[in-house]
Amino acid sequence: MYKILVFFFILIPAIEVTLLVTSSHLIGIWATFLIILGTGIIGAYLAKQQGVEVVREIRYRMSRGQFPTDSLLDGVCILIGATLLLTPGYATDILGFLLLIPVTRKPFKVLIGKWMEKKIRDGSTKIIWR
Numbered sequence: 004m005y006k007i008l009v010f011f012f013i014l015i016p017a018i019e020v021t022l023l024v025t026s027s028h029l030i031g032i033w034a035t036f037l038i039i040l041g042t043g044i045i046g047a048y049l050a051k052q053q054g055v056e057v058v059r060e061i062r063y064r065m066s067r068g069q070f071p072t073d074s075l076l077d078g079v080c081i082l083i084g085a086t087l088l089l090t091p092g093y094a095t096d097i098l099g100f101l102l103l104i105p106v107t108r109k110p111f112k113v114l115i116g117k118w119m120e121k122k123i124r125d126g127s128t129k130i131i132w133r
Contacts, residue, residue: 019092026093042096046088049103053081076112077105084108 027035057077064071084102087095101107122128 015092015094018094019090022093023091039091042099043089043091046085046096046099046103049100050081050085050088053103053105054078054085057081072116073112076115077108079115080108080111 023035023039026038057074060074061071061078064074080102084099087099087102090099102111119128
């Protein structure tokens with residue numbers, strides 16, 4: 004767990020700051036600012052669009068008595084992707100866009116699904132369905 008925290012709170016911000024400073028030297032501070040602003044706006048739009056579609060799919064499946072596993076994984080990816088896109092930085096933006104685009108989201112859904120399955124099998128997570 005400690006390694007994960009170091010990764011998220013030290014390494015990723017250090018990479019992002021380095022990329023942003025380098026970018027501002029290469030293309031200028033205003034261009035860098037506009038890219039950060041633009042990816043945030045585009046990311047928010049895509050997240051809203053994808054999120055509405057996923058909520059519709061979840062409601063449809065639940066109205067038919069089906070468990071919306073795939074749609075819930077889509078929702079998790081969209082939530083993480085939107086959060087990453089609202090975080091300033093190039094690396095987080097790339098990962099955020101990959102999580103929001105349905106075609107590139109599939110490998111992440113497989114990884115998240117396997118991780119969740121492992122948590123459920125070892126008993127550290129329980130799902131209650133009523």
